[in-house]
Amino acid sequence: MTILTKYGKGMIRSAPTIPNIPPIPRQLVEKANALYVYLNQPGDQLGKRLQAVYRYSDELCQFISKFMSCSRGCSFCCSIDVQITTLEAHYIQEQSRIRASGGTSITTGHRDPCPFVASDGSCSIYTFRPLACRIYHAAGEPINCRPGGIQLQYGHPPLFGNEIFANLIGWTQHVTIGAGGTVRDIRDFFPVATRLPAHFP
Template identity: 35%
Template sequence: MKKFKTTTNGLPDIPQELIENAKKLDIFLQNSPNNPLNKLKSIYSYLDEYNQFVRTFTKCSSGCSHCCKHDVSITQLEARFIEENYTQLSLVIPKSSSYGNKGSCPFLSNTGTCKIYSHRPLNCRTLHTIDSPKLCATNKSHKLYGAVGGRAGILKYIEMAVKSLNEIDKGTSGDIRDFFPGTPIINPIENTASKIKIFWKKIFS
């Protein structure tokens, strides 16, 4: 069974319940039938729980969207997960990944909120600022947690798990703008956010 550290480099210790649920997640990913989308859903469900802990010491809030105007790297599996939850949305398989993007993510609304928040990819779920969000709009060095600021043991494990699932699914990777160019029309098939939570409870109850 995978072992996880409880410390996060001077930040609050990871609650024991999250450690135990990470172990359950690892067992599920190792032993359940090979359905990459279902396994990705279980990872996202766990991250929803993990982020409740992260919010106790980070400063991100709804409408703060500076991070949505930089590169947003995702796997093809994550792009497929987004596509399958919205009508009139078709992903494009990129031949190469773009870098140095400065325009907004195609799913960023005019009010600075995420149109696909319940289905956002890993890097969006694991990028948090510990100090002022205003610094995210500058080139100044500041404290980040997660995708850029040095992943904790659990988040590093999850990052590798998502990459592994994408390889099993024979997917590529790229910027979210490469998979969904232009301004996609967003129409949710149904409210699946609550279903993701129910999915988690069924597996780990």
């Protein structure tokens, strides 16, 4: 797999493949299979299904993160494109009471920080951050995340690091498009972090 860097300005450069990541434990694979069954059964609303996806991805990331270099407060990756679905935008709005834009703009090539990055570099919506943020990891030395660096990335499109992550991304996009939604950058949904009024339903 070729891992791409998007840090800094200029052309995207390739970096070597990520070594020494062991196979995903059988227990996590079995949980993924059970999640797939749940996601394809009729019943719960999409919001509850999305929460199940988030819970599982967080559990898998506890395993993946042992082999990565990400740490709390590092926000260099928050200045690249972050694709989210309409379903996830509505979930962020519901949980944070921050208004999602009803526009149709589709932008790429971002170098400005995500509107949810706090002044200390932390994520102000961390608990309900989108799937793309949950599965993304830097695997090389932290200094390589700085502008102009070449960083090993895991969880990035088009392969998303592993088949489970790719399947979960595929599910969120499929159900969103099937419901008439779209996939856009988080900045298209949230140009600014504007909090909703108290009476908003």
